[in-house]
Structures are given as C-alpha cells and as structure tokens.
Amino acid sequence: MPADKVAEYADGLCYTDLMAGYYIGAPDEVLQAIADYSAWFFVWDDRHDRDIVHDRPAAWRRLRFRLHTALDAPQQHLRHQDPLVAGLADSVLRLFSFLPDTWNERFTRHFHTVIEAYDQEFTNRTEGIVPGVDEYLRLRRLTFAHWIWTDLLEPSAGLELPAAVRNNVKYRRAALLSQEFAAWYNDLCSLPKELAGDEVHNLGISLVVHHGLTLEQAISELRTRVLECIEQFVEAERAALRFADGLADGTVRGKELSAAVRACVTNMRNWFSSVYWFHHESGRYRVDSWEDRSTPPYVSNEAAGEK
Template identity: 75%
Template sequence: MPAFPPSTKHSSRTGGARGAVPPSLSLPVIEAEFPRRLHPYWPRLQQNTRHWLLEKRLMPPDKVAEYADGLCYTDLMAGYYLGAPDAVLQAIADYSAWFFVWDDRHDRHIVHGRTGAWRRLKALLHQALDAPAAHLHHQDPLVAGLADSVLRLYGFLPATWNARFARHFHEVIDAYDREFRNRVEARVPPVGEYLALRRLTFAHWIWTDLLEAAAGRELPDAVRKHRAFRRAALLSQEFAAWYNDLCSLPKEIAGDEVHNLGISLIVHEGLTLEESVEELRRRVLGSIADFLDAEKETRLFADGLGDKEIRDAVLGCLGNMRNWFSSVYWFHHESGRYMVDSWDDRSTPPYVDNALSGEM
C-alpha cells in the first residue's frame, strides 16, 4: 500500500486553481513563501525540447506525442533558471530532458539485467563528455544526445567552467554505476552512504554549475566556495533530492528499488513505512528552514562584494536557488513521472519503451 494517497494533477503554470496535494506531500511553507514563476520563454521551450527529443531519437514518436508535455521536464527548468538567455535555457532544458531519458535507460538496464549494455554505455558517456564533437553522430541516440547538449553548454562560459562541469558529470556517471551495482545486488546502502551517493546521482553540483550559465558568468572560486553560498546551493539541492525520495517512495517500493532515503531508513534504522515518511518530511522541512538562514547569510556576503557584476551574479544564482524549491515541489505534482496510480504496471513507467531501451 502507498504511504500516502495518490497525487491529483493540477495546473499552476498560469496561476489558476491547483488540485489537492496529498497531506503527506503537502508543504504549506513552499506554497506560501516560495511563489512559482516560469521563464517567459517556457511555451517555446516546451515545443523546442519536444522537437529535440524527436530529432535526436531519444523517445519514440508515439511516446513523445502522448507523454512529453505531461512529463513537464521543461516546466522544471523554466521554473528554475529564470533570467537565463533563451539559448542558455534551451540548452539546459534539452540536457535535463536527456538526463531523464538516461535515468530511464539506466533503470531498464537494471530491471532487465543488461550489465554488459550498461558498462558499454557508461564508457561511451565518459568519452562523449570529454569529446562531444566526435560523438555527435554516434549510433546510440543517448550518446549522441549527450554530445549535442554538452557541446552547446560548453559554448556559454570559459574553458575553466567547462572543465569543472565535465569533472562533476564524470562523478555523476560513476555514481550511477555504483547505484547500478547496488540495485543488481539488491543492496540497500546505509543512510550515510546513501546520502553521499545521492548528492551525485541527483547531480547536485551540475545543477548548481548551471546557475552560473544562467547568470552569464563564471563565479570566482572564492565566491563559489564561500561557506554561505555553498551551503545555500547544497540545501536547495538536498531539498529536491529528499522531496523526490518522498514522492517516489511508492513507485520505488513497487519496483523493488533499493535507492531511496526512505528505504534506507526502513532497512538500516528500523523505521516503519509511516515513520520513514515522517522522517523524510522532517528532513525536507529542515532543509527549507536551513536554506532561509543560508539565504540571508549569502545576501550579506553578496552585499559586501566590491565588484557589482559579481554581486549581481551571486544574487541571481541565489534567487534561482530559491526558485528551485517551488519548481521541484510543483513538478512532482504535475509530472506524469510520479502518477504511479494511473499506470497499468506500477513498476513500469508507460512513457518508457522497453523494446527501445537496450543498446541501439
């Protein structure tokens, strides 16, 4: 049985009435203090990313037609990177859509025991990240799609930012490999190990790097690594990862998943399902309160910077960290990715084509 009632789809894009959010998932502080906004480019963003998914053969045409808009991948990015130039937001949104498709391929490789296929894909993704131009026409659409999106992202900021982004994403690919092995072995990682790994599989520092692309400049190390700025960035991402675990818990229990904070709490801390849900909620709410403190501290830090352009970039990044809370929250109640109770098979997403999710 689910730990909470099924979600009710609603629309918040135009400021209209929203449907009910299940009590265990409801966060009144988000609804009251983190207003939802969308980048004005969003309608074109949705259309262009849908076209990109088709052009790059990342989803079959029938799946794109039926599910792409309802999955709300572009909504998530359009609610996050406000102020980004249209071309930057488009590249980020396409990369984000690619990331979700990759996540689904990874999942299907695990479910169907395709260890060799995953190892080959992992190696190719590392190669495409380092040499995207050489992989634009790779026979596997997933490899070519990464090459295309990364090559575009590499064009906005200096080579030092590109190298950092690549380093961070290499770590994400390797973390997905560790998750692959845990799931194949049905190994539930202890809570501390899981939390460290989750920061990588959720790509905390990738989405944070992209804040700089949206702001239009690379931040100096002394600014980016400042305790307040880094804490605010981390808390915004921790909120997203933990709230995702809370919303995904029924789907992942149905799919015999082992990578979820709630499942680690049940297996290693002896919590019941209901207690696990409460602990997840406690951590989620704590991350919001801690972010509000870090946000104030980061504003004070920014106000003390002598360079106005860097100050404006820091405040732009900080504002978008705040936007991440509402964007993630509403995404989980709008996207068909989490409407498990409407699926014919609760362990198999309807937007995934199993026949096409192996090696291409």
C-alpha cells in the same frame, strides 16, 4: 521513448518546465540548452533503470563507457549510433558555448563523477544492497547531480564565479540545501514507484532497513527532513545574500560579481517552488494511474544502443 510515446507523454512529463522555473532570468538560448540537457538526463535515468530491471549489465557498461568518452570529446559523437550518446554530445557542446573553458572543464569533472555514481547505484540495485543512510545521502548528492545543477546557475547569470566565491561556505551551504531539498522531496514522491519495483535506492528505504522504521515512520521522517531543509535554507539564503552584497566593493568587477551571486542565490530559492510544482504536475510520478506501478507507461523496455 518511441515516437508515439513522445507524442502522447512528452509534454505531460514537464521536464523542460522544471528548468524554466529554476533558471529564471537566463537568456533564452541558455535556458533552452539547460532544459534540453535536463530532458536528456531524465531519459538517461530511465535507460539506466531499464538496464537494471532487465538485467543488462553489458548494455549499461557499454553506455557508461560511451558517455564518459562523449563527455570528453563531444564534437566526435554528434552522430553516434546511440541517440542517447549523441544527445549528450549535442547538449554539452551547447552548454560549453556560454562560459570560458575553465567552467566547461569543471562541468565535465562533475559529470564524470555523476556517471560513476550511477554505476555504483547499478551495482547496489542489481545486488540488492540497500546503502546505509549516511552512505546513501553522500551517493544521492552525486546521482541527483547537485553540483551540475549548481554549476548551471552561472551561465544563467552570465558569469563564471571565481573559486573563492563558489567555495565560500555561505554560498555553498545555500546551494547544497537547495539541492538536498530537491533530492529528498524526489525520494518522497518516488517512494511508491520504487517500493513497487523492489528498489533499494531511496532515503525512505534506507531509513526502514537501517534505522528500523516502519514505512509510515520513514515517510514522516522524510517529510521532517524536507521541512527542516526549507527552514535551514531560509537562514542560509540570508547569509548568502549578505555575502553577495559584500562583494560590491566599489569596482566594476565587484558590482558585476555581486549581481551574479545574487542572481544565483535567488534561483536557488526558485528550485524549491519549481521542484514542488514539478512533482505534482509531471506524469512521471502518477503511479496510481499506471497499469504496473513500478513501470512508467512511456518507457521502452528494449535495450538501446546495442550495435
């Protein structure tokens, strides 16, 4: 985003506001680090999109390699010539300062898979492959970074959760549903832009191509899935909160763990309201006011990080 575009559009995109509505209760320095990482993520997403639209596979391969490398050695990439690479290094170093190395290693593993999922999306879009619905939903959990945003609940709560807690079916189901809602609602709101740009990566488009639905039927199906996700979360939330309460076993550790899990589950609920608000307030989805409905007016079409 050129400097003049930042001044004109950045505040209206509401990227940091989205995170402020999700990670409620996080210490200021944690919330700032997450919000900045989220803003970086949107910029990365736009760079990825521009590399596809302008047929720049070499630029994408270069960026993919550099992001993997910076993720593994962020300290060495703080002054990288590509601001996107330097921005990732800065973001993860700040995020890595809050919890033990075991959390940092998990975040790193999860984000490596997100980068590779973006590479799969790059291939699908450049080759015109519309993934089947089930395949798309699996890939979407990675391109939307479900487990990254779930991981970040922990520094917000001030405690790394043990694997037995994170992997408990009650906790994990609530976490998954909160992220599925966000991804599917994003697909619903992004559909006009992505249809205008001959996109292939959207649940609505997969429903049209592989289930034979009309566009109107696909939109209706998307809305139904979103509503069902909300209903299922309400049930899953109750179970997850009961699970949190059960962790309070009379010990100091049990009380601490119970409070942290309850804080995480509470913020899973906040994802619904924050995502809904964001998609109706952010300039990222106001395609009717754009000169080209497929191209946000704030992005630069120049290739970046070419040196």
